[in-house]
Amino acid sequence: MTDPATPTPSAASRTLDARQVTTLSVAVAVVLIALKAFALGASGSVSILASLTDSVLDLAASLTTFYAVRWAARPGDHTHRYGHGKGEAMAALVQAGLIFASAIFIGWEALARMFDPRPVTGGSWAIGVVVISMVLTAGLVWTQTRSLKASGSMAVQADRAHYAADLAAGAVVLIGVVSGAFLEAPGLDAAAGLVVAVWLFWGALSLLKGAADQLLDRETSDADRAALTTAVLADPRVGGVHQLRTRMSGTRLVAQMHIDLDRALTFEAAHDIVVDAEQRVLAAFPDADVLIHADPRGPWSPAVPATPSPSP
Missing domain, CATH: 3.30.70.1350 (Cation efflux protein, cytoplasmic domain)
Known part of the structure; x- marks a missing residue:
């Protein structure tokens, strides 16, 4: 029988890579929150509000992943003979819950704005922030994809799925801001926020399934x-x-x-x-x-x- 308590050099290198990418994830989340908070103050866009709310939860999810990867890498001990690997699945489960909460909040706010439209101001600032956010998110997703090839970390995979959804949602937000600020159609801005909510909800279901499969000891492929x-x-x-x-x-x-x-x-x-x-x-x-x-x-x-x- 192999000894699960002693990680091999390859395991150590994969853990190091996962730690580095989770640190980058937290840093990107902090920058995105600052940018979107500025854009929200300048524009009042519900799409920006939706994106900002999601970024706040991104930070919570990234912090969860940050600590989960380190905890999961700990070797087995007298109370956890099989190690702490399922900590990553628990982190993915927490991420799924946070995304569900984000989707519900954004969907509720978008529906409210549909019945009570509000003008979008400062469109140029908002658009600039959305574009910068998308570039940063794309760079993070690319880095996480490379990390997954080396680590196979479920927590990093969940984090990447979240940010990949954010990247697609960013395109929807961009459409919403443009339509609200330059086409004088604030209802489209609210509709874009609703699309983001539905997108997040769907992604959360996928994360929930993956985490549940591992926590319930589903057979491998x-x-x-x-x-x-x-x-x-x-x-x-x-x-x-x-x-x-x-x-x-x-x-x-x-x-x-x-x-x-x-x-x-x-x-x-x-x-x-x-x-x-x-x-x-x-x-x-x-x-x-x-x-x-x-x-x-x-x-x-x-x-x-x-x-x-x-x-x-």
């Missing part, structure tokens, strides 16, 4: 299970794999299985086969926590006694 089985069966001495169970703990794959071995093998030989199988799994899934149980199969061979021979 069929492709991953097939890759596990293929790695173990690469040794012709392994007759079969059954009772395969998998789940994810943060970025770490946890797998348990039984394999069929010739009952004529010695204990030492069977142990070596199991260790070799674990190493092949680790080559395909670095940092996995693997537990393999050997089952005797096939006819008993009289050449290898089932019990120790009595001493003469």
